[in-house]
Amino acid sequence: MKTIASLLILWIVTFSGFITKAQTKPALKFGENGKLKILQFTDIHFRYNSYKSDSVLVLMKNAVADEKPGLVVLTGDVVCSDNTQQAWLALTKVFVDAKVPWAVVLGNHDVEYELTNRQIIGTISELPYCLAVNGPENISGSGNYSVPVQSARSKETKAILWFFDSHTGLGKESTLGSYDWIKNDQVQWYRKENASFTKKNGGKPYPALAFFHIPLIEYKEVWGKPQTVGVKHEDVCSPDINSGLYNAFLESGDVMGMFVGHDHVNNYIGCLHGICLAYGQATGRETYGDIGKGYRVIELYEGERKFDTWVRTKYNADRDKDLWEPTNKTEKELFVTYPDSFQEK
Numbered sequence: 001m002k003t004i005a006s007l008l009i010l011w012i013v014t015f016s017g018f019i020t021k022a023q024t025k026p027a028l029k030f031g032e033n034g035k036l037k038i039l040q041f042t043d044i045h046f047r048y049n050s051y052k053s054d055s056v057l058v059l060m061k062n063a064v065a066d067e068k069p070g071l072v073v074l075t076g077d078v079v080c081s082d083n084t085q086q087a088w089l090a091l092t093k094v095f096v097d098a099k100v101p102w103a104v105v106l107g108n109h110d111v112e113y114e115l116t117n118r119q120i121i122g123t124i125s126e127l128p129y130c131l132a133v134n135g136p137e138n139i140s141g142s143g144n145y146s147v148p149v150q151s152a153r154s155k156e157t158k159a160i161l162w163f164f165d166s167h168t169g170l171g172k173e174s175t176l177g178s179y180d181w182i183k184n185d186q187v188q189w190y191r192k193e194n195a196s197f198t199k200k201n202g203g204k205p206y207p208a209l210a211f212f213h214i215p216l217i218e219y220k221e222v223w224g225k226p227q228t229v230g231v232k233h234e235d236v237c238s239p240d241i242n243s244g245l246y247n248a249f250l251e252s253g254d255v256m257g258m259f260v261g262h263d264h265v266n267n268y269i270g271c272l273h274g275i276c277l278a279y280g281q282a283t284g285r286e287t288y289g290d291i292g293k294g295y296r297v298i299e300l301y302e303g304e305r306k307f308d309t310w311v312r313t314k315y316n317a318d319r320d321k322d323l324w325e326p327t328n329k330t331e332k333e334l335f336v337t338y339p340d341s342f343q344e345k
Contacts, residue, residue, distance in 0.1 A: 025129070030150070039069040048083040092124060103161070132145065139183070143165045163212070167179075178240075210257070213262050230267045233290075234265050297311070
């Protein structure tokens with residue numbers, strides 16, 4: 001009898017765990033207002049047990065409370081710290097406690113500490129409300145995945161969000177530039193997956209957005225265009241090698257905009273042949289830069305190839321001077337609507 005009782009208890013605990021996990025991995029859906037609001041935090045450079053980094057937890061907690069997003073996306077260089085696992089758990093507790101879905105792509109600095117890229121994604125993917133997964137083992141990198149966005153009123157897919165591992169630096173000895181590139185097998189994986197989604201949608205590509213850390217070389221082309229808005233205070237630190245991801249987006253016809261980080265004092269958004277190339281607003285107090293710290297907001301519309309986006313600058317900041325002062329700004333900065341704001345006159 002004791003054996004049966006023990007097995008019964010074990011089954012109940014296991015089954016309850018499955019239910020709890022399912023309940024905390026919600027399907028991503030548009031809101032009743034027909035929009036999905038996404039908060040993009042980038043280049044947090046969080047350090048464990050640092051008062052400067054703890055300040056950023058406050059920034060993110062307040063942002064989630066004020067904006068009430070349907071999704072938070074962290075676009076790389078999230079944790080740059082020893083005690084790496086504890087640092088990730090401390091940072092992501094903001095989103096777990098808020099019960100908001102969240103997704104992650106890794107940056108070039110995330111993997112420089114105690115955990116590999118696969119170990120990082122494996123750790124956080126088990127946390128409540130996290131949508132990130134390691135992705136296919138047979139392609140380069142960790143954290144290549146897609147997330148369908150369902151209608152507000154049904155389980156019907158209405159949009160797709162793409163996430164890519166843009167890898168790391170190449171080292172001083174490299175003759176191929178400073179940064180690695182999104183590999184051809186990742187591009188081919190995207191093409192194949194997108195073709196499958198498009199086929200299920202009767203041959204019509206879903207509206208889509210893409211997120212990764214290191215900008216593509218095409219980011220250099222949109223700066224200086226009349227419709228580009230924002231600032232560029234440093235060179236675009238892209239790979240020297242172009243492996244064709246932008247071209248794949250263009251030919252596949254789904255991606256309307258891509259959102260990256262990496263360059264802390266660039267926050268511009270421009271459009272090239274109908275695809276927006278955008279930077280987030282750097283978030284971390286322990287990152288270089290003097291254009292302020294905050295985040296980018298993206299609102300995706302259900303049933304349309306349309307999104308609005310703007311930035312919020314919440315703190316005037318200078319890492320070297322230990323400056324961290326609230327801006328008290330409430331306006332939507334650098335507001336644009338895709339595609340209307342980028343129509344060439």
